[in-house]
Amino acid sequence: MKPPRFQYEAPSTLDEALRRLADLGDGAKVIAGGQSLVPAMNMRLATPEVLIDLGRIESLRGIRELPGGGIQAGAMTPHAAFERSELLQRRMPLIPEVMRFVAHAQIRNRGTIGGSLAHADPAAEWQAVCIALDATIVIASTQGCRRVKAVDFTQDVYTTDLQPGELIEAVEFPAWPSQRRWGFEEVSRRRGDFAITGALCTLDLDAGSRCTQARCVVFAATSRPLVIEAAPGLLAGRVVTDAAIEAVADAARAAVDPMSDHHASAEYRLELVQTLMARVLRQALAS
């Protein structure tokens, strides 16, 4: 199938892109890697009159270290650049490892962090990673810049906090504590397919192996990734035992009201949530 006719613009600066987005209003859409937007246009689910390609805006690309040890990534940085980044392999190893689960190599070469977050597919790994790592989304418009925590950015299936005239400029990740452990698992029909359900966790341990911070996230089971709020209370301040892991897995099961679709039933997803949560916590402790 072919998309309807559209005009194409490729500004070379962020200011120019923002001005065009403000001038053109609802008729315009930005395009990043095109891996979700182009199929949607081909199926006539999206029918922009003007496409504003962000691909020539160099300032939107790259992975940089921030003062204090955080990481900032430009919105147009492709998934593959995170997968291959030596900086991230040293400083935030969860990100390169999880990127290997995003689609296939060709798609990872084109698809971008900004496009994935703006598209807000509930099964997208980026949303879950950004929430688990307490990332901040930097949003630009002709009015200036604002920052939104990842946990507040995604609101529903394909729905975010982005307002007309705004685009994602960058994503910022806080520094990774030296004693951090992590686990990630997802189930999909085939390698590279979107996840049916996934789970990830970060555990910060002190010198005595006591947990000082825990963040557990489930994704692809509900309309947006879910933080398991009970987890810190069950894990923090103690050495993590098998019983505590099972308690968090039970809490995850109780917190989730999963969706049912042609990929999997709600009942199956519920089983996955509990099983995967226990596995990622064990993985984190073993790492």
Ligand SMILES: Cc1cc2nc3c(=O)[nH]c(=O)nc-3n(C[C@H](O)[C@H](O)[C@H](O)COP(=O)(O)OP(=O)(O)OC[C@H]3O[C@@H](n4cnc5c(N)ncnc54)[C@H](O)[C@@H]3O)c2cc1C
């Ligand atoms: C076969 C296949 C399998 C896939 N499997 C997975 C998978 O397993 N996991 C996964 O996470 N993803 C998967 N994807 C999606 C892929 O990761 C896409 O790259 C991603 O969803 C969209 O990124 P993009 O850069 O291509 O954005 P585009 O397709 O260009 O844009 C997507 C949407 O975001 C908007 N947008 C883009 N950039 C910005 C910005 N900076 N600010 C504001 N809005 C913006 C666009 O207007 C559009 O509405 C798959 C895609 C395909 C085709």
